[in-house]
Amino acid sequence: MEKTYLMVKPDGVQRGLVGEIVARFEKKGFQLVGAKLMSVSKETAEQHYAEHKERPFFGELVDFITSSPVFAMVWEGENVIATARQMMGSTNPKDAAPGTIRGDFGVTVGKNIIHGSDSPESAEREISIFFKEEELTTYNKQINEWIY
Ligand code: DAT
Ligand code: MG
Numbered sequence: 001m002e003k004t005y006l007m008v009k010p011d012g013v014q015r016g017l018v019g020e021i022v023a024r025f026e027k028k029g030f031q032l033v034g035a036k037l038m039s040v041s042k043e044t045a046e047q048h049y050a051e052h053k054e055r056p057f058f059g060e061l062v063d064f065i066t067s068s069p070v071f072a073m074v075w076e077g078e079n080v081i082a083t084a085r086q087m088m089g090s091t092n093p094k095d096a097a098p099g100t101i102r103g104d105f106g107v108t109v110g111k112n113i114i115h116g117s118d119s120p121e122s123a124e125r126e127i128s129i130f131f132k133e134e135e136l137t138t139y140n141k142q143i144n145e146w147i148y
Pocket of ligand 2: 118
């Protein structure tokens with residue numbers, strides 16, 4: 001089954017949105033297979049956001065993600081990578097539709113509450129940056145019979 005890396009950023013944790021965000025993905029029917037509250041080191045932040053290292057906002061992005069704990073998660077489900085991106089909304093909350101996480105809770109691009117992998121390759125890369133194999137679980141949820 002497809003997996004994605006989702007992360008409530010420091011602003012989302014500080015604002016008490018962890019439960020709200022977890023609830024949205026749970027209610028959708030996706031399955032949580034790993035989660036932890038953690039501080040992100042500068043090295044991990046730079047590795048995670050390596051594709052943006054030439055962008056003018058890279059320094060701010062690294063400072064922000066390391067400023068306070070994040071809630072790191074791995075979710076599993078059919079088409080979960082693309083669907084989670086839709087549920088998150090556009091990168092800039094000003095363009096994010098109401099009903100999406102960034103549309104409902106965010107105002108500015110520098111504090112857009114949640115990260116989600118954008119492709120199968122990013123998902124695999126990001127999951128391996130934040131989680132060890134033994135931190136991820138495999139289990140059957142009976143409810144999946146009513147989802148798939
Ligand atoms: P996404 O998080 O939707 O995948 P991205 O990968 O293009 O977006 O950018 C990573 C993060 O960088 C994004 O969540 C917020 C920040 N960011 C993107 N564009 C920015 C900009 N123009 N100014 C400041 N921060 C920006
Ligand atoms: Mg991205």
